Amino acid sequence: MGSIDPSRAFVKEVKRIVIKVGTAVVTRNDGRLALGRLGALCEQIKELNSLGYDVIMVSSGAVGLGRQRLRYRRLVNSSFADLQKPQVDLDGKACAAVGQNSLMALYDSLFSQLDVTSAQLLVTDNDFRDKDFRRQLHETLKSLLSSKVIPIFNENDAVSTRKAPYEDSSGIFWDNDSLAALLALELKADLLVLLSDVEGLCSGPPSDPHSKLIHTYINEKHQGEITFGDKSRVGRGGMTAKVKAAVNAAYAGIPVIITSGFAAENIIKVLQGERIGTLFHQDAHLWAPVKEVDAREMAVAARESSRRLQALSSQDKKKILLDIADALETNEKLIRTENEADVAAAQYAGYEKSLVARLALKPGKISSLANSVRMLANMEDPIGRVLKRTELADGLILEKTSSPLGVLLIVFESRPDALVQIASLAIRSGNGLLLKGGKEAKQSNAILHKVITEAIPDTVGGRLIGLVTSREEIPELLKLDDVIDLVIPRGSNKLVTEIKSSTQIPVMGHADGICHVYIDKSANMDMAKRIVKDAKLDYPSGCNAMETLLAHKDVMLNGGLNDIIVDLQTEGVTLYGGPSASSLLNIPEAHSFHHEYSALACTVEIVDDVYAAIEHINQHGSAHTDCIVAEDEVVAKAFLRQVDSAAVFHNASTRFCDGARFGLGAEVGISTSRIHARGPVGVEGLLTTRWLLRGSGQVVDGDKGVNYIHKDLVIES
Incomplete structure (x- = not known):
């Protein structure tokens, strides 16, 4: 289980949960049932049920499912001449009736395979106007939940008194999002989870690489900032409807989380307190404003700091590394204490011995790391070295020089000593750096990052090296191909493969060591x-x-x-x-x-x-x-x-x-890789080249007045 985010601490008290499943989760793009997603969803609900939670479901998808089935039926029953005539839209109420039957049959089948019983409850807007209905609803739910039965609600669109309930947005509730919010209030739920086809609420369209996930929605802060986008491809309201329902429920005291129904463990993760999806909470505006990590801001700050680093003299850059080496040895006791806590936690969690071995900073390791940093400090300054010098034409001198790559994103697992090596290499090569270590080395990485960045002078800035603390920030960083220049994953084959398939930023590293x-x-x-x-x-x-x-x-x-x-x-x-x-x-x-x-x-x-x-x-x-x-x-x-x-x-x-x-x-x-750097990547592997041309007023002018000689010149030390 991951550590609980402070804003999600309330989940420890959750006993009753309402889960609304959106149409986009229930069906695929072609309108057919998404059996894999539904199976994974039912497995999560079975686990919650066995853990003692009261689970109440609200499921969309009936109208879309029924429409798909009736279209097929109409096609089968039509003659060729019928198909040449203009096609009349299918009746939405008939679609709802047919689809509801199919939807519940599927839920019954999936839950039966998991030895769980489910129940269907169809309601209409007018039902909730009746006090006797509401009293009976409580009695029925009490009986079902005491028997560990999963109640599955849906609006009974087939007999709704509204003309077109799947289009009409009036009444006590007007779609399954608002129905879920109403049921959460009526049944005194502790949490409402709205499952959608996106990770949560974003500051812009999900397709925009600058958009970022809003972890906690604050009405006054985000109302004018977010872009809701289009309606759902198959449901009624899309994100606008979800936000409206979530705000109403949260205002009445029910915490709400909007998250993706596509991820197999998201509901479990929500109840473990992980910071996924967007949280709506009535007290959110009172919480101390915790600045959410902005991936772009972190990367831009690293680039700006790297440019200040590059402007320093060779001696000043050397001094930064020597100061870091001294700081590591001075803080050795503190570093060892934090590392021992990580090792103990890893052993308690039952991690493999090989991982625990990589995690431990053994006696003498800090001194060894400090000496490695000093070795780098005493190397010749690699930045700005002239690699080739050519006289293109009379008085026109071209130099090929070494140059930093820019901003590096390094994702590594297990070994906290890698943080020291990577940080010192980045400083020596003049690059900005973003680091994401494994959760098993969380405390070790945090103290090492603190020791190193505090040794960097203000003239450069500690934000030269950013420490990414949440796995959820990685997808955001991998979108920033305009700010981050190279990704280097150090870890399992799975880690490397996932990163390579998730980014347009060049990736350097190795997946296997066979x-x-x-x-x-x-x-x-x-x-x-x-x-x-x-x-x-x-x-x-x-x-x-x-x-x-x-x-x-x-x-x-x-x-x-x-x-x-x-x-x-x-x-x-x-x-x-x-x-x-x-x-x-x-x-x-x-x-x-x-x-x-x-x-x-x-x-x-x-x-x-x-x-x-x-x-x-x-x-x-x-x-x-x-x-x-x-x-x-x-x-x-x-x-x-x-x-x-x-x-x-x-x-x-x-x-x-x-x-x-x-x-x-x-x-x-x-x-x-077979491009750029190969084998162990040190300082030189983190450099690229620039061309510097010095002249005295020459112009090309169609090459008429230029006599090219391309003469190699001696490189001056």
Whole structure:
């Protein structure tokens, strides 16, 4: 369970909840039922029911469903001549009658599969004018809820006395949003949730990248700010109707949350106090104004600070890093205390041991990080270096110079030490930075960010480095391709894949670390044994740890591989084999060659020669780091030349693929991309280039008066 947002603390007291399901949630774009969404919704309601909540549903969708079914029926029953005539609109009341039957049959079927009973209650506007009806409604609901039955309400459009209830907006209630608000008041609910096809209320149209989610609606603040947009594609009112119903209910004392019905766990998350959707609350205007994080404002501030940083002298930029290194050591005790709290919470939550290991800042780690920062500080200033100097024509000098990328967004998991490395690299390369760490390192990241930003002078500003604290802010940041220049995800394959599919900002990084060690028949077997054990055992969860061991068939035949296998198994490594190795070594067959264990496990396979090893690596690897152990120089050269990975080693452990070990000071990550930077990404990987041209009044004028010589000039130190 995530931590409860202060504005959502009231959910701890919620016992009775009214959930309104919009038409766009119930149906797909083609008008048919969205079975997957409804199934997930019913599973959430079953869970709430089993947790002891009183759950009351209001479901739209009958008219749209009925219309779709009657259109099909009319088509089936029409002759060709009938279809040539102008088509009369279907009667809305008939659509409601047919659709209501289908809708409730589906709910009954889905809930029955979950061992839950549901009940249908059809009401009209006039019913609520009758005191006896309202008294009976309470009695019926009391009986149903005491038996753990889920009541499902809908307006009985088929017999409504209004001429067109699905268009007429008068009366006590006028659509299912207002019906849900009325029922929440009538039945004394503790919370009303309105499920829609959007995340909540936005400051502009959802398609506008500058729009942002309004987490808490304050009537006086947001009334003139928001854009409601069009009506729902299938329902009656769209967001305008929802806001009107929500404001009315909240004013009467019922908290309301508008959120997406498309996400499988949103109702559960609401009741866990997570800050999703838009909250309407009668006391919202009294709450201390907590400034909501504005993703664009954070990114713009980082860019402005980075430009001030770039304007400093090399000595001043160096001093910032040295001050940060000192601050880390001065605050080591405080940092360790916060980190220990994160580690304890992770252990209590049952996280995997490999994650807890990455999370812990072990003794000596802070000093090591501080020394890495000092190493970066003492590097030559990388900004503004002349990389190439050319005389284009007489007196026309062109220089290619190094330049910061701009603003970086780094999303990383587990390791708080990564925050220090990334922040110091960003400062050294003159870039603004936005950081989002994993929730498991929340306290560690917060204290490290505070220590680092407080060491940055006011002339630059601590907003050079922004710390994103909520996962919900990431989608907003990923829209800002006009402000953020590069995204670097450091984490699981799932994290990297999600980010790549969610943004137009260039993404640099690696999804997998499927590293190979190939033992050639010419290998020194004592050396091979050392390298294999180090590559697998030194840090099994590292992205540069060996995940697949390839061996020449002769190494299998002469018993050398068997010795290595025994050593690995003695150290607790679980082995899986490819088709050849599994039968020859009597080990379980691996389900896939493209698998990152990040644990004491690896795949073993036998290959015919170095070219088979190269083909295997290029087909199944992740282009991260691959190694050959061989004494035959011809074989080694073929491997180094033909393996298409970011780092390829000869007679050295894959664990050497690391920014600090490469002498980069630190790394922001390891890139398996084939553009810009590849392998461990240090300062140089966070730079781009600019062209500076100096002349004395020259003009092109159709190139008539310019004599191009393109002469390379010596680069002055």
